[in-house]
Amino acid sequence: MGDERVIGYMKAHKRNGTELFIFARGAVVKGRPKRHNGSMSYFTEILAETSDGFRALDVDVRDASDLDSLVEMMQAAGSEDGESVAVIEHEDEWFGLVRVCENNEIRVFLSDLRAVELSPFADIFADFLDSQPDAYEAEPEEEFGLEDEAAAQADDDAEEEEVAMLEFDADAEWGGDAEIYADRGVLPAELIEQVEKYRSDPARVVAHVGETVGFADQLQAAR
Known part of the structure; x- marks a missing residue:
């Protein structure tokens, strides 16, 4: 990454035989509209990559009780030889990305740990909230x-x-793995810069990641 550096620490956990990497800074369902909870609005979508590009999956992030069950849902509904991504957005506050790679490695990035902890999705990301320094x-x-x-x-x-x-x-508000899509062109420093620059517009950051990785059009169509 040249002179670019990301300061933090890495943890590794085992989940059902799969290594889960947690990096902490020395710190969304097909065709479904946003979910409103009073003044709180959420958007969730799960996309799977195929030989023809990404496609939306007919599964609901909100059905997952924890990260294990979310990953199982993504693996069961996705293609056998591709990867998938779950997107969770809280309007004007935070976003989360869960990537299941082809080798079943799980990578997660959360733009604001404290906001996630106060959200209905806190149980899914409990391990990452515990990883705060x-x-x-x-x-x-x-x-x-x-x-x-x-x-x-x-x-x-x-x-x-x-x-x-x-x-x-x-x-130190963000958490998870800033290198979640480094192998596909989203450098950690670039992702963190986007998060800090557009903290009140998480959808913009997710769109930027989607454009680089290749799922922006499918994600926009699901909104």
């Missing part, structure tokens, strides 16, 4: 022989350092 907790070193005033100053310095680190983590 813990807030930095600075413990002031015990000092002996300091005057009360000096000790208080040391405590203040430690608190300022802790606040600074917490603010850094507060900016």
